[in-house]
Amino acid sequence: MKLIYQYMMAFLVVVVTCLSVISVAIYRYSENMAYQQTWEQLEGYSDNLQKMALKSNPQTGQMNNITFGTFNDLQQVLADQKVTFMMFDNQGQESYPVPQRSNNHKPLLEKKLWRSLKAGNVIRERNSGEDQQFHLFKKHPMTYIIKPWFDDNNNLVAVLYVGSEVSTIRTNMNTMRRNLLLAFFVSTVIAIIMSWFLANWQVRRIERLQQATRQVANGNFAVQIHQEGNDELDDLAADFNEMTQSLQASQVEIERQEQRRKEFMANASHEMRTPLTTINGLLEGLAYDAIPEKSRQHSIELMRNETKRLIRLVNDNLDYEKIRTNQISLYQRNFNAYKPLTDVVTQLQQKAQDAGDQLSLKAPEELPIYADYDRFIQIIVNITQNAIQFTNQGQITITGERNAQQTATIIAIKDNGIGMTAEQVQNIWERYYKADPSRKSTKYGESGLGLAIVHQLMEQHHDQITVESKLHEGTTFTLTFFDEAVLTKKTTNRQS
Ligand SMILES: Nc1ncnc2c1ncn2[C@@H]1O[C@H](COP(=O)(O)OP(=O)(O)OP(=O)(O)O)[C@@H](O)[C@H]1O
Ligand SMILES: [Mg+2]
Structure with a gap:
C-alpha cells in the first residue's frame, strides 16, 4: 500500500x-x-x-x-x-x-x-x-x-x-443523535481532508529524500536537502547532508589522488625515458660501430652516468614511498649537529667550487639536536645540493643555532641564487616538481624528488620546514628540529 x-x-x-x-x-x-x-x-x-x-x-x-x-x-x-x-x-x-x-x-x-x-x-x-x-x-x-x-x-x-x-x-435524544451523527460525518470529512494534506506533506518530504538519494546514487554528491524543523525527518535530512558532504570531500580527495597518480606515472615514465633513450642510442652506436674509437670511452662514461641516474631515480622513488607509507623507522636521538654539518660542508665543497659558489657553515661547536642521524644528513645534503645547483657564483651559508626559548635547534640554508616565484615555492614539495621543467639533467640528478623526500622526512620527525624565496635574489630553507622533551609532550597531547 x-x-x-x-x-x-x-x-x-x-x-x-x-x-x-x-x-x-x-x-x-x-x-x-x-x-x-x-x-x-x-x-x-x-x-x-x-x-x-x-x-x-x-x-x-x-x-x-x-x-x-x-x-x-x-x-x-x-x-x-x-x-x-x-x-x-x-x-x-x-x-x-x-x-x-x-x-x-x-x-x-x-x-x-x-x-x-x-x-x-x-x-x-x-x-x-x-x-x-x-x-x-x-x-x-x-x-x-x-x-x-x-x-x-x-x-x-x-x-x-x-x-x-x-x-x-x-x-x-433522537434530535441529539441526528446532530451527533451530522457532527461525526462533517468531522470525518474534515479529518479526511486534513489527513490527506498532512500525509501528502510528509510523503513529499520523504520523496525529496528519495530523489536526493537517487542523485547520490548517480554520482552527484553536491546535492543538499533543505531542512527547516527538527523532527526525525529533519534529523535524517541533516544526516543525509552530512553524508553527502563527506562523500563529496572523499570524492575530491579520490580525484586528487587519481590526478597525482596520473602525474606520477607520466613523470616517472618521462624521467626514465630520457636516460634509457640515451643509453639505447649509445648502445646501438657501439653495436654498429657508429661511434669513433676516441669517443667510445666518453660514451661508456655517459651510459654509466645515465644508469646511475636511473638507479638513483628508482631508489629515490622507493625511498619516498617508504617514508610516505611509514615503512621506515626513524631512530631519533640526541647528538651534536656540528660534526655532521661540517661533514656535509666538506663533502659538498668541491661541487660548490665547481659552480663557483662559496659554501660556509656558521654554527657553535656544541649544537644539540634531536633527530635520526642519517636522515638528518640526507635532509641537509638534499637542500644544500639544491642551493649549489641553483646558485652560480654566489654565497651559500648553513647556519645552526638554538632558538630563543631553548626548545629547538634551527638550521637555515641560505643561498643568493636564482630564487623562485611564490607559485613555484608552493609546489616544491610535490614529487617530480621542477620549477623549470626545461632544465636538462645535470650530474646532480634533477628528478624533482629531493624536496619531496625532505618534506616527508621532516613530517616523520614531527619537525618543521619552511622556505622563503625571491626570484633572482635567493632562497632560504629553515628547518626547526624540536627537542626530545617538546616532541614527547606533543605526542602525549595528541594521544590524549
Ligand atoms: N635553492 C633553490 N633555489 C631555487 N630553486 C630551488 C631551490 N631548491 C629547490 N628549488 C626548486 O625546487 C624544485 C624541486 O627541488 P627538488 O630538490 O625536489 O628537485 P630537483 O633538485 O629538481 O631534483 P632532485 O633533487 O630529485 O635531484 C627544483 O627543481 C627547483 O626548481
Ligand atoms: Mg634537489
Whole structure:
C-alpha cells in the first residue's frame, strides 16, 4: 500500500476512534441527564402534591385531602409532558385513578417494592412498556418515580406514582443523535481532508529524500536537502547532508589522488625515458660501430652516468614511498649537529667550487639536536645540493643555532641564487616538481624528488620546514628540529 494511504489510514483511525468515543460518551451522558432531570421533575411534582395534601387547615385543624379532581386538573396542565399519576393508600391499594373497593388488604405493588417504599426509599425507574404491572404502562414506555408519603409522625400515609412518557425524552435524544451523527460525518470529512494534506506533506518530504538519494546514487554528491524543523525527518535530512558532504570531500580527495597518480606515472615514465633513450642510442652506436674509437670511452662514461641516474631515480622513488607509507623507522636521538654539518660542508665543497659558489657553515661547536642521524644528513645534503645547483657564483651559508626559548635547534640554508616565484615555492614539495621543467639533467640528478623526500622526512620527525624565496635574489630553507622533551609532550597531547 502506498505510504500516503498508510498515513491517511493511521490518521483516520485515530480521528474516527476519538470521534466515536466522544460521541457515544456525549450521547450516554445526555441521555442520563435527561432521565435524571425527568426523575427530579417528577419527584418535584410529588413533593409539591405531598405538601398540598398533608397541609392541615389552620381553622379546622383537618388535613387537606387530594381529590380525583386535583389529579385530573394536574394531568391536563401537564398534558404536554404526558404526565400521569397513580395513588396508593398506606395498604398498597390503588386509590387513584381506579379505587379498589375490596378489603383484602393485599398490596397491588410487588412485595419487594412495597417493602422498599415503606422503608422510605424513592423508586426511580424507566420501563420499556412491556411491564404489565400498572395498567397505565400498557401503551407506552414510561419514566417514573414512586414515592412514599409520610406524615409528621413518620407514618406512611400514601404512595404516589408519577410517570412521564419516555417518548418526550426519546424525541430529544433522537434530535441529539441526528446532530451527533451530522457532527461525526462533517468531522470525518474534515479529518479526511486534513489527513490527506498532512500525509501528502510528509510523503513529499520523504520523496525529496528519495530523489536526493537517487542523485547520490548517480554520482552527484553536491546535492543538499533543505531542512527547516527538527523532527526525525529533519534529523535524517541533516544526516543525509552530512553524508553527502563527506562523500563529496572523499570524492575530491579520490580525484586528487587519481590526478597525482596520473602525474606520477607520466613523470616517472618521462624521467626514465630520457636516460634509457640515451643509453639505447649509445648502445646501438657501439653495436654498429657508429661511434669513433676516441669517443667510445666518453660514451661508456655517459651510459654509466645515465644508469646511475636511473638507479638513483628508482631508489629515490622507493625511498619516498617508504617514508610516505611509514615503512621506515626513524631512530631519533640526541647528538651534536656540528660534526655532521661540517661533514656535509666538506663533502659538498668541491661541487660548490665547481659552480663557483662559496659554501660556509656558521654554527657553535656544541649544537644539540634531536633527530635520526642519517636522515638528518640526507635532509641537509638534499637542500644544500639544491642551493649549489641553483646558485652560480654566489654565497651559500648553513647556519645552526638554538632558538630563543631553548626548545629547538634551527638550521637555515641560505643561498643568493636564482630564487623562485611564490607559485613555484608552493609546489616544491610535490614529487617530480621542477620549477623549470626545461632544465636538462645535470650530474646532480634533477628528478624533482629531493624536496619531496625532505618534506616527508621532516613530517616523520614531527619537525618543521619552511622556505622563503625571491626570484633572482635567493632562497632560504629553515628547518626547526624540536627537542626530545617538546616532541614527547606533543605526542602525549595528541594521544590524549
Ligand atoms: N635553492 C633553490 N633555489 C631555487 N630553486 C630551488 C631551490 N631548491 C629547490 N628549488 C626548486 O625546487 C624544485 C624541486 O627541488 P627538488 O630538490 O625536489 O628537485 P630537483 O633538485 O629538481 O631534483 P632532485 O633533487 O630529485 O635531484 C627544483 O627543481 C627547483 O626548481
Ligand atoms: Mg634537489
